[in-house]
Amino acid sequence: MTSQTDIIGVMGAGAMGRGIVQIALSGGYPVKLWDANAEACADAAKFIERMIRRNAEKGNITEAEADTYVGNLTIIDSIEGYADCDIVVEAILENLDVKQQVFGDLDKVVRPDCVLASNTSSLVVAAIASACEHPERVAGFHFFNPVPLMKVVEIVQAVRTTDEVVQKLSDFAKAMGHRPVVAIDTPGFLVNHAGRAYGTEAFRIVSEGITDYLPVDDVMRDAGGFRMGPFELLDLTGLDVSGAVMDSIYNQFYQEARYRPNALVNQRIAAGLYGRKNGSGFYAYEDNKRVPVPEAPSPDALPAAVSVVHATAEVADIITDLAKANGVAIDDSATPGADSLVIVTPIGKDATTTALELGLNAENVVAIDPLFGLKSRRTLMTTPVTTPAMRDAAWGLLGKDAVPVTVIHDSPGFIAQRIIAAIVNIGCEIAQQRIASTEDIDPAVELGLGYPRGPLAYGDFVGADKILAISQAMFDFYGDPRYRPSAWLKRRALLGVSLLTNEG
Ligand SMILES: NC(=O)c1ccc[n+]([C@@H]2O[C@H](COP(=O)([O-])OP(=O)(O)OC[C@H]3O[C@@H](n4cnc5c(N)ncnc54)[C@H](O)[C@@H]3O)[C@@H](O)[C@H]2O)c1
Structure with missing residues (x-):
């Protein structure tokens, strides 16, 4: 169990570290913050105080609470300052050598019962833990940016991580108002793994000449119910960043066809079409606002x-x-x-x-x-x-x-059928491989990716039998293992039961 008497250490005062400090303080915990760059710590302290005071101005918390939270932050000047911490969350540079170095050092400084957590988004947690004499106390604790608004955190259980450590981080997350989801230490963990289909299948549709980028977005927003189309989303995250994630997860899974990226991605990155951050991507941006593109009107024609x-x-x-x-x-x-x-x-x-x-x-x-x-x-x-x-x-x-009407060239599964089937199929595979529980998969995807429904719920909504029919028809048509139905999907569709059905 955690309690608000637990002392939390946060290492790294960048974008993620300061968000984690803010929610831990707001959860009532005393927090110690350190960063190799002392200026970053000072900046972060000012930023965090501003955010907490703003919350009081909005009436979300009282002035007295704001005073307490601000007073609960201590900036420490070396990692020895973490000696009395119960949990230390690391959010520094995404580099294995650097993380191994600091985890090795932390392991020697903290008490034996202290939990060490890394906010890594792409490294193997077991590799970070391997630098410690007590790797069983190390877990991933993967937040999303911006931390106070993205109310989900992945607890990544590496091969040696104990269940007690997972439980402690889960209690800590809940006390901060975040939804913990547990994933085993696999590429992309849960959320970034579940997110492999949306962009890659959208690119596949365009690369096959079925339609252009913008119609895919129109269909996924209006028919699929997504807040943003796949290309609009890539413009927001930056194609340079998302393209690297696509390659990394695909390669970490030994070129699993379901995650296969598309050659169009690197062509666009090479051309500097990153998206919103540099003003041109799939859309053009002026003053950080998307320049609207009018749709072609329906022709004035009717059949006999x-x-x-x-x-x-x-x-x-x-x-x-x-x-x-x-x-x-x-x-x-x-x-x-x-x-x-x-x-x-x-x-x-x-x-x-x-x-x-x-x-x-x-x-x-x-x-x-x-x-x-x-x-x-x-x-x-x-x-x-x-x-x-x-x-x-x-x-x-x-x-x-x-x-509005979107007209495309011939395609098994149109646009929405194939993208939704790909999302559901990957969600099913995550369940099949026991990477995460069926209780956690949908909330993780809704909160972490902002999809209108998690993959299992979306599959149930459309009908598992229909998702299986789409995947099977696409597999038969293309002969591409990318579309082979997950065993989890197949069994539940054949039995006519929910995709949330677990084995007894
Ligand atoms: N930014 C995101 O969207 C995001 C989302 C999820 C996870 N992450 C992960 O969180 C971690 C931090 O990312 P960020 O975006 O906050 O980075 P950032 O660049 O904003 O901040 C990193 C901080 O770490 C400090 N630092 C670097 N090396 C250090 C060392 N050896 N010891 C102590 N401090 C050191 C830097 O001074 C800097 O203040 C990374 O592992 C990243 O992959 C980032």
């Missing part, structure tokens, strides 16, 4: 008649309503007429395969993604031989009620 084949009820209803409202005939004959636009609604399959399987004339076929509702955005997809007139007729009809 429309036939809806094997569609979901929602799609059939919307098309029927739009057709009636715009004077378009409904073609409900078993074999659609030569002039009829034919709408299909594949799950996992591309428009071409769907047209052929249903014995349709591919020139008249346009597919619409049925999985994510049709009220905020519609994704249409053509076969290579769909005539431009049929494409425009579908686009014009589906755009008649002012819902």
